[in-house]
Amino acid sequence: MTYKPPRVTLPIPSEKIDGQTVTFRPVRDGIDSEVSGIIQVIEDANGFNVNASYVVSQDPPQSHIYWFDQSEIDAFARSLLKEKRRILIVDDDRESTHLVKILLERTGGYLVLEENDAARAYHSARDFRPDVILLDIMMPETDGGEVAAQIEADPELQGTPVIFLTALVTEHEIKAGLRIEGHQSLAKPINIPDLINRIEESLPRTS
Numbered sequence: 001m002t003y004k005p006p007r008v009t010l011p012i013p014s015e016k017i018d019g020q021t022v023t024f025r026p027v028r029d030g031i032d033s034e035v036s037g038i039i040q041v042i043e044d045a046n047g048f049n050v051n052a053s054y055v056v057s058q059d060p061p062q063s064h065i066y067w068f069d070q071s072e073i074d075a076f077a078r079s080l081l082k083e084k085r086r087i088l089i090v091d092d093d094r095e096s097t098h099l100v101k102i103l104l105e106r107t108g109g110y111l112v113l114e115e116n117d118a119a120r121a122y123h124s125a126r127d128f129r130p131d132v133i134l135l136d137i138m139m140p141e142t143d144g145g146e147v148a149a150q151i152e153a154d155p156e157l158q159g160t161p162v163i164f165l166t167a168l169v170t171e172h173e174i175k176a177g178l179r180i181e182g183h184q185s186l187a188k189p190i191n192i193p194d195l196i197n198r199i200e201e202s203l204p205r206t207s
Contacts, residue, residue: 006155014041017039017050021036024204029064037052037054038052049067052066071158072159075131084110085132086132087110087112087130087133089115089135091135096190097115107196118146119141121135132199132202133163134165134195135148135162135165148162165188166186166187167189184202
């Protein structure tokens, strides 16, 4: 079966993206570490495909083409336009989400949407188009794993980084590299500097 690169809509003119150097994580290729490449915009009668080549190995020399999805392109465009990063935080604890919102927005680099009803989290993500989703695991009726599965099943959201927030693990386990369902995580209570570092690590960056 022939692979079909994701069809994307460019939120800014193609010349502002094409040729940009970008640092990203090619997670759909099974690589969860940062690589660098140069963006190439390809246009045909049906729209745009956008990719970047990155080095897989030096010996023997090997490279791979990574095709970006809509959420990644949206994040690149906001970075280039120096817009605030959009963060969606999903947690049934209203006081906790509001405190995180205040502290993140106080840095001047983030726009934060709170969602305290896990059953509505997927629709909030569809409407808000976040750059990163902060997701509590233990919530009534719909837990964080179910929400993450809904997001991963949506072609337009599946590239959005998810960071699980949980009291089920310790800070020591997190620092040891523990991942939950393949996603990064942070132990509660949340340390805001650690949270900001994890958010920035998750975001694609252009230079």
